[in-house]
Amino acid sequence: MEYREFGTSIDWGPSALGFGAMRLPTDDGDVDRERTIRMIRTAIDRGVNYVDTAWPYHDGESERVVGEALDDGYRDQVNLATKMPSWELETRADLDEYFEKQLDRLGTDHVECYLLHALNHEYWETYQGIDIFEWIEDRQAAGDIDHIGFSFHDDRDLFEEIVDAYDWDFCQIQYNYLDQEYQAGRAGLEYAAERGLGVVIMEPLRGGMLATDLPDPVREAFEAADADRSPVEWALQWLWDQPEVSTVLSGMSTLEQVRENVEIAANSGVGQFSTDDHTIVERARERFEELMAVDCTGCDYCTPCPTGVEIPRNFDLYNRIEMGDDPNAIVAEYEDMDESARADACVACGECEPACPQHLEIISLLEETHERIQSASA
Ligand code: SF4
Ligand code: SF4
Numbered sequence: 001m002e003y004r005e006f007g008t009s010i011d012w013g014p015s016a017l018g019f020g021a022m023r024l025p026t027d028d029g030d031v032d033r034e035r036t037i038r039m040i041r042t043a044i045d046r047g048v049n050y051v052d053t054a055w056p057y058h059d060g061e062s063e064r065v066v067g068e069a070l071d072d073g074y075r076d077q078v079n080l081a082t083k084m085p086s087w088e089l090e091t092r093a094d095l096d097e098y099f100e101k102q103l104d105r106l107g108t109d110h111v112e113c114y115l116l117h118a119l120n121h122e123y124w125e126t127y128q129g130i131d132i133f134e135w136i137e138d139r140q141a142a143g144d145i146d147h148i149g150f151s152f153h154d155d156r157d158l159f160e161e162i163v164d165a166y167d168w169d170f171c172q173i174q175y176n177y178l179d180q181e182y183q184a185g186r187a188g189l190e191y192a193a194e195r196g197l198g199v200v201i202m203e204p205l206r207g208g209m210l211a212t213d214l215p216d217p218v219r220e221a222f223e224a225a226d227a228d229r230s231p232v233e234w235a236l237q238w239l240w241d242q243p244e245v246s247t248v249l250s251g252m253s254t255l256e257q258v259r260e261n262v263e264i265a266a267n268s269g270v271g272q273f274s275t276d277d278h279t280i281v282e283r284a285r286e287r288f289e290e291l292m293a294v295d296c297t298g299c300d301y302c303t304p305c306p307t308g309v310e311i312p313r314n315f316d317l318y319n320r321i322e323m324g325d326d327p328n329a330i331v332a333e334y335e336d337m338d339e340s341a342r343a344d345a346c347v348a349c350g351e352c353e354p355a356c357p358q359h360l361e362i363i364s365l366l367e368e369t370h371e372r373i374q375s376a377s378a
Helices: 033-045 057-069 092-106 121-129 132-141 156-165 185-194 216-223 231-240 255-266 275-291 311-322 327-336 362-377
Strands: 017-020 050-052 079-084 111-119 145-152 170-174 198-202 247-251
Touching (some): 017 033, 017 255, 033 057, 033 255, 079 092, 092 111, 111 121, 121 156, 132 145, 145 198, 156 170, 170 185, 185 198, 216 231, 231 247, 231 255, 231 275, 247 255, 311 362
Parallel strands (some): 017 247, 050 079, 079 111, 111 145, 170 198
């Protein structure tokens, strides 16, 4: 697998593919530890050297199971990345408290990569009020953190302001062929790379939307190509063809996905895409945009809902109807859901909306979702 440079001064060469531990396999709601450990170790055995987790993933279980997966000699083979829960912070002491707990969960005494999680206007202001740069310098001087970065969910102006505010090693942005103008976007990618930051890509498959069950118009756009690639391969190679991209994080949930992604990564690199290939992806993007109802990535940051509404699942059903899935099957799936999980169980408490990195108006979109599914059953 290719190892890509992070800027010009960093020589730690993250692998083109990173393992994102945010959508791990579960069993009765709990992380399936055995399957997860096997997946992470298989990825590392095949060349992945970047493993990414965060405080809230799987309610903390992700950090713990990643720590277990890195026992038995695997820890030394990876750049381990985790993230400070920005939304939990009030004082500088909180930084130390969360960081120490994370090291404990991960079973390590340092991390190669540490990110301020999900920066937006509000969290950026919080960090500035608690001397974040001094804290970073102290932790780096103590050898607790090698490389410092941030993940980002807000507008491009803020992205550029944050890039310019500190001597970051890297950043993490949402970017895929549907999200070229969204948040940091393509312009943000170039901005960061020009200033020497490595750029880690999250949501390369937009929560799976670009991977499976493509709507007919999108599938037909790809079938018109000379190149024979799977949808996942189109989406990932499109990213790896861009020299500004350092590492593409994939939130893998099965061993099969690990094997498929590793195989694609093994053939990745700048120059793999022809002009025609770029035209094909552009057509697929246009077809998607014509069809999509809700810009939900399935990230789950909005859950759990106190009344039990399965927010991303409802939006997925809505999108699938608009993209041409069998409406009867969608209606049946909706009716099979627990009543408290359906869109119309929302009591508009408003708890979920501030957590959504896509800034979706979840309450009104849930109403719309319910109405659309009801009309499909008529
Ligand atoms: S606004 Fe609706 S979906 Fe959101 S947390 Fe409250 S009840 Fe749940
Ligand atoms: S509604 Fe927002 S927070 Fe919830 S899964 Fe979708 S994108 Fe993520």
